[in-house]
Amino acid sequence: MARLFRFLEKKRGRRRTGSNLAGSVGEAVFCGTLFLLGVLALTALVAAQVVRYDAQSLAIGVGWWLVFLVLSSFVVIGGVGLIRTALRVSASAERRGAMARQASELDIVREATPRPKNYPTVPSYDGLTNSPGIELAYRLPPSSTxxxxxxxxxxxxxxxxxxxxxxxxxxxxxxxxxxxxxxxxxxxxxxxxxxxxxxxxxxxxxxxxxxMGLTTVEISDCPLVPGRNYQVAIAQHGHITVKSLELWLVCEEEATYRQGTDIRTEVRRVYEERLWSHRDFRIEPSEPFQATAPMPIPATAMHSFHSAHNSVNWKLVVRGEVANWPAFERGFSIVVYPGEATLRVEVSANVARSALRPQLSVTSTPTGASA
Amino acid sequence: MSDRPSDSVDPLLSICLAGAKQSFSAGDELVCEYQIDAIDPADIQAVEVSVVWYTEGKGEEDMGVHYFERRLPSDAEDGDLRPMRRLRTRLPNSPLSYAGAILTIRWCIRLRVFMRRRGDSVMEYPFTLGAVPLRVPAVA
Missing domain, CATH: 1.10.287 (Helix Hairpins)
Structure with missing residues (x-):
């Protein structure tokens, strides 16, 4: 009996103990029932009002509108769920991906914004260039407010x-x-x-x-390209005695995954370089501390990358230790585009990269997506 | 001798890149040929060929489709989707192949054959785009 019907299913990555088809059928039945229930009940509710109009029950604060909203949500949730399930069962992952790409290409706002073409998955830098700087071209917004x-x-x-x-x-x-x-x-x-x-x-x-006072960071150009040199300006406001103030160029990988019912995010710092540091000085409210430093982007750096669950993020980080204050760290996101050294493949690189290639794989699924 | 019925044998899928090149620069033209064999043409319901990137590592898998073509028997001469066919596409500037600490980005050509009553069969041919070093610089 336990082999025929499992109460609890297990999932490890892509593998699961249950049948995908049975799961999809169950989901379709649930969504279909919800949709049908919502449509029937909503029709009955509206029809009753049309046949026997009762102005009192339509007054704000009375239950009719609440019931209407709940039943409408049944229709929407059930309908959307049914369409999603049907798409997932009837189309392969690549076909769904191609449909999603076609839909994203119809984004009129995106088309109207000038930016380098043919760089999918490199995040937009629109939010970084809309604030002009005082010392340099652009003032960066803080990563977290x-x-x-x-x-x-x-x-x-x-x-x-x-x-x-x-x-x-x-x-x-x-x-x-x-x-x-x-x-x-x-x-x-x-x-x-x-x-x-x-x-x-x-x-x-x-x-x-x-x-603590405001920290501002400005950069000389945006987007940034590996192998080129840029300038970065930092300004620290406040009325503080600083033990140390440092500016770091940092690259982090970020991965979001499910663990049980929780959604977790792991961040791993894969590159950091100190661009500038200064020790033991005092900042007065009338005279904020200002400094400029060169910012070379490594020629072979990975570009900024953003997808639904994974990303590669570049940022400038200001770290400070201040007398009688807790240490602080403030981040400012930047966007790095692919550089010349990484876009072009040299002959020697073929050998070096062979370890990255997995073996050819052929898989057959008896109950995969149907054509 | 196998006791499996003959119609349950997987079809033979083959992909061949022009010039046997397996690493590409951004903007390069990828040319490959693919072919299906060891299957009755009447048993093929549809064939999908795509050029995709996907992620591996700690996070949930993400996938992006750069090129996609789906063919039905009605699209082919005599309704036979098995003969060799050429795919030609210009590769984008990103995302470049990457092997990081908790994230890997891979590119591949994926050939998927849908069979009547027997699900589908998939073949992947990996290649690399760009030349981001295998080892990321160490954290100072």
Whole structure:
């Protein structure tokens, strides 16, 4: 019986214990049922209103619109799921990829934006060139905006401590009334402790955000091409005594994968080079620190790459150690295009790259995508 | 002697790159020929040939299609999709073949034959695009 019907399936990468066809049929049945249920119920709901018009039930805040929205979502989710399943079963991965490429080529906005042609998977650099610099051509936007992190921390701290206050009042009232709830009291202690830690963390974030001062990075050209030399300018604002300030050119690989029901991202730094560093100096609010450094991009560097689950990201990283402050690191993304040395294949490179080539593979799948 | 029925034997797929070249520069023209054998022509439902890149490594696999051609028996003379056919395409400037720490990018020509009642059979012929070094520079 267990061989005929498995309650639990296992998946390792592309391999799975269950049948792909059975999975697709199950998905199609689920989506089809949802779609059919939604269409029938929605038709009945609207028809009832057409046959016997009731203005009162259509008023905002009454359940009719909520039911309408829920049933509409059934139709949309079921319909989209059905189309996706049908496409997956009826077309090979290459055919779906070709259809997706044709659809992306119809992007009118992309066509209207001038950029080097025939560089698929190299990310767009539109967001890097829309802010002119003071010293050099372009001012780079920071990779991550501290404002969002600060907002999320603030909301979490407010919510956590709000609940903590309600529980604290409840517990104290019980004690004053002579009916103490010791379980709640014991639970409240770590709850309050975490609340205090979250307030401390929030204050530290506000302190870092407002007191450290702005870091700006500018570059002389964009996009960057390996084998060429560029200039980079850094400016650090604030009222701080700096122990060390460094500027690094960094390349990272980023991979997103599923582990169970979680989606995880792993980042691996594969290249870093210190472009510039300076030690023991003071920055005044009236006079921000400024410096310029050469930025050579390695001739054989891999270009920036971006696909759905994998990417190669280049960025400039500013690392600082400041007296009486925690160390900080701020990143600024850049886009590197393929360079001459990597676009052209030399004869000797054929031998060097032979290890990269896997063996020829022929596979046969009895229940693959149908024609 | 095999006791498998003769119609369950996989077809013979072959891909041959012009000039036996296996490394290409960006913008090069890729020319190859492919052929299908050891199968009844009436048993072939469709043939797809594509030039694709795909990723390997820690992350989920991504794939991009540079060239795609799908042929049905009605597209061929006498409805026979087996004879040798030439594929010709100019390769793009990216993504270049790459072997990193947790990410590898590979290019290949993929020939897929759909058979009536027997699923499909796939052959891949790998090649490299560009010359990004095998070993990335070490982190300082």
């Amino acid at each position: 501290p404002g969002w992190r600060l907002l999320a921390t603030t909301l979490f701290t407010l919510a956590w401590n709000g609940v903590a206050c309600v529980l604290a009042v409840w517990t104290v009232q019980g004690h004053l009334a002579g009916q103490p709830d010791w379980f709640l009291t014991a639970f409240l202690v770590p709850f309050l402790a975490f609340g205090v830690w979250s307030v401390r963390y929030l204050l530290l974030q506000i302190w870092l955000h407002n007191g």
